[in-house]
Amino acid sequence: MDRIKMTVPIVEMDGDEMTRILWQKIKDLLICPYVELNTEYYDLSLFNRNATEDKVTEEAAYATLRHGVAVKCATITPNYQRMQEYPQLTKMWPSPNATIRSIMGGTVFRSPIVIDFIKPVVRNWKKPITIARHAYGDIYKSAEMITDEPGVCSMVFKGESGKEQTITVHKASGPAVWLGQHNYIDSIRDFARSCFQYAVDTKQDLWFSAKDTISKNYDGEFRKVFEAEYENYRSRFEELGITYFYTLIDDAVSRVIRSEGGYIWACKNYDGDVMSDMVSTAFGSLAMMTSVLVNPDGKYEFEAAHGTVTRHYYRYLKGEKTSTNPVATIFAWTGALRKRGELDGNTRLQDFGDSLEKACFNTLGSGIMTNDLVHLAEPGFKARGVDTDEFLSAIAAELDKLME
Ligand code: NAP
Ligand code: MG
Numbered sequence: 001m002d003r004i005k006m007t008v009p010i011v012e013m014d015g016d017e018m019t020r021i022l023w024q025k026i027k028d029l030l031i032c033p034y035v036e037l038n039t040e041y042y043d044l045s046l047f048n049r050n051a052t053e054d055k056v057t058e059e060a061a062y063a064t065l066r067h068g069v070a071v072k073c074a075t076i077t078p079n080y081q082r083m084q085e086y087p088q089l090t091k092m093w094p095s096p097n098a099t100i101r102s103i104m105g106g107t108v109f110r111s112p113i114v115i116d117f118i119k120p121v122v123r124n125w126k127k128p129i130t131i132a133r134h135a136y137g138d139i140y141k142s143a144e145m146i147t148d149e150p151g152v153c154s155m156v157f158k159g160e161s162g163k164e165q166t167i168t169v170h171k172a173s174g175p176a177v178w179l180g181q182h183n184y185i186d187s188i189r190d191f192a193r194s195c196f197q198y199a200v201d202t203k204q205d206l207w208f209s210a211k212d213t214i215s216k217n218y219d220g221e222f223r224k225v226f227e228a229e230y231e232n233y234r235s236r237f238e239e240l241g242i243t244y245f246y247t248l249i250d251d252a253v254s255r256v257i258r259s260e261g262g263y264i265w266a267c268k269n270y271d272g273d274v275m276s277d278m279v280s281t282a283f284g285s286l287a288m289m290t291s292v293l294v295n296p297d298g299k300y301e302f303e304a305a306h307g308t309v310t311r312h313y314y315r316y317l318k319g320e321k322t323s324t325n326p327v328a329t330i331f332a333w334t335g336a337l338r339k340r341g342e343l344d345g346n347t348r349l350q351d352f353g354d355s356l357e358k359a360c361f362n363t364l365g366s367g368i369m370t371n372d373l374v375h376l377a378e379p380g381f382k383a384r385g386v387d388t389d390e391f392l393s394a395i396a397a398e399l400d401k402l403m404e
Contacts, residue, residue, distance in 0.1 A: 133272025
């Protein structure tokens with residue numbers, strides 16, 4: 001078979017620790033035998049970020065804006081402990097994901113990879129629930145204050161034009177706590193556009209929730225911006241037979257629990273923070289969550305939601321076999337390859353993405369899996385835990401059959 005060609009490169013961002021090991025194996029064993037892989041390679045390992053003073057991260061993000069599609073390996077975000085572990089670090093470099101997001105803009109969509117023999121805690125969930133979290137502002141960029149006597153708190157806005165707006169927050173009768181938060185209309189609009197774009201891409205309904213009955217101006221503005229942006233997407237939604245649906249956050253929570261899944265739930269920053277942990281836990285495993293950053297202009301960065309799996313890496317360094325689950329990282333690759341294929345009209349590349357995912361599902365369905373999934377399998381399902389290499393070989397064998 002002649003290998004599948006790619007005209008435009010995918011931006012490849014390599015990473016750290018155990019996921020860096022998986023990264024190479026996935027390429028060697030599952031992708032390169034079938035695809036003449038064309039990538040623009042950026043090494044985002046902690047050492048190379050340190051050596052380049054983190055320029056490599058910025059360059060990778062700009063490259064994604066140029067080419068449109070990236071795939072990223074998990075990376076270490078250094079903290080105090082890492083600074084002691086690696087004394088050669090010259091600075092506590094910021095989170096690469098935060099740097100990339102600040103350059104690309106956009107929204108992170110997290111979805112579980114759903115398999116038959118692992119039933120979500122919520123029994124009626126049959127399809128994935130994708131959470132889109134607005135990652136700017138609200139309580140995450142707020143000003144807080146504690147006061148210790150009766151008094152009045154007001155909020156004053158001084159415009160650059162000299163115009164002022166003042167509002168009394170509350171006349172307090174005793175010690176009190178206060179919080180001032182903000183968001184940008186542009187940031188809300190970008191969030192809305194990324195959500196509508198991703199709903200069209202994945203042909204799924206879009207839900208958006210807020211509390212505009214109580215917060216008539218703040219949350220009310222979120223609702224209005226979404227409704228205005230929807231008008232630009234209405235005809236595409238109608239063609240695809242998908243819907244946009246606004247509801248109050250508390251109503252959304254109860255509908256989500258009763259639903260069978262299969263939609264995107266757009267959440268304000270705090271709601272997304274809380275709900276994404278609830279949804280991923282209820283679906284089973286962090287090792288089976290994918291994540292994609294979609295910017296409002298339709299540029300994509302695919303990755304696994306989990307980190308670099310440090311504990312497994314230290315065992316690997318000691319020469320031990322580990323049973324690290326590569327599925328979410330494989331799905332980051334298939335997501336990127338399929339998207340590249342879609343944008344370039346390269347159907348063979350799209351089909352390859354589908355086949356590689358199918359090879360993973362077939363392998364898992366035959367009972368071969370990494371240890372993290374074994375204890376999640378339904379009673380009665382014959383699950384056999386294997387190490388990473390054995391699992392990857394089994395997927396490679398399935399893929400070989402599918403590609404014949
Ligand atoms: P983690 O790498 O996600 O791992 C936490 C634990 O979850 C692991 O020890 C393992 O549990 C289990 N796990 C996660 N992924 C797994 C997989 N693919 N297969 C099997 N088990 C898996 O989180 P962490 O240990 O908190 O963070 C490690 C490093 O990753 C940190 O330096 C952090 O900065 C970085 N990080 C990066 C990203 C990113 O780049 N997107 C995201 C999060 C964290 P057991 O040990 O019990 O088997
Ligand atoms: Mg959280």
